[in-house]
Amino acid sequence: MYYQEDYQGEFSISIYKQHHSLGDGVTCMNYHIGMGDTFDNDCLIKLRPVPFLKRLLVRLTFLLYVPRVAMKFLSARPEKHILQSGDRKLSGRKISATSGDILFKDVKEASRHKGVTINDFITSCLAQGLKEYFILKGDKDRKSVNIVIPANLRFGHYGSWEKVKFENKFAPVPLVIPLSETLEESFRTVPKVTRLLREHFIDIYCTYACTYYFTMFAPYFVLDWFLMQSTKPYTLAFSNTPGLLKPILVEGKPSKKMQFYFIPSGLAGMGLACISYCDYFKITLTTDDTIMTDPQVLLDLIELNIRKCYVQQQTIVES
Secondary structure, eight states: OEEEEEETTTEEEEEOOOOGGGOOHHHHHHHHHTTSSSOOGGGBOOOOOOOHHHHHHHHHHGGGGHHHHHHHHHTOOOOOBTTBOSSOOOOSOEEEEEOOOEEHHHHHHHHHHHTSOHHHHHHHHHHHHHHHHHHHTTOOOOOEEEEEEEEEOOSSOOOSGGGOOOOOOEEEEEEEEEOOSSHHHHHHHHHHHHTHHHHOHHHHHHHHHHHHHHHHHSOHHHHHHHHHHHHTTOSEEEEEEEOBSSOOEETTEEOOOOOOOOOOSTTOOEEEEEEEETTEEEEEEEEETTTOSOHHHHHHHHHHHHHHHHHHHHHHHHO
16 A cells, blocks of 8 residues: 655545455445545445345355356357457556546436436446447448446445455456447347346355355366456456445545556456545556557546546536
């Protein structure tokens, strides 16, 4: 961890680096508020509750869904386009891009106006940004991309600092995201795909359980081979982390904003990360330099789509 006081004359800045295997977004946010003067649960965005009977049923029957989940991963085939060679050979050199300060209230209002969740809203803007990037690079016919999204398997927060654990409780969900000609069309087509994250909870839990026990008992060389093969088909990994609703206080001083960057495991090679934190919504893109050398161009297109929707919503309200 790196800490600097008097950043730009009036702020303090903290830079924290960890391996993703140590903890997921929920762990990190709970750990983060534990750095404050008090452990304030009201800072955290509430997790969607899952009824006890549904959790019990999922745990008792998930083995029945192993073949379907296995086929979903094994049947995925690498695409071939400007961001995916089909047989990825990564250099390990990473470059990144960062969005401007987007107001979180603007994101919420724009997604409400479109009638979609915030996650569907951002994914739709991502899809359209990718379409525009492909067109800029001369590929006008690209109709879809393979992405993977980590789906949360939490049933609640820890509740106190003493109970916080460094752990991962999510499962990767493969999706084929359509690339539409217009942003409005993206808002019609993309949510039809991303709703699988909400409707197929048992598949997500099955993926998590299989991964958990597979990594516990399988030898390393098998795990390494499986990781490389299972991540090869995907153009990017996309993570939307729920941050904090209000600042934490450190020696009485409030936190302002947060952004994070993540490097996907295996051969995914590109990681798009979003986080809502108090008043702001930040997006970052990290990529291997063999995949692209201009990540800021793609990120600017995604951010522009988000801002377009808010301006459009404001124009309708004012008229």
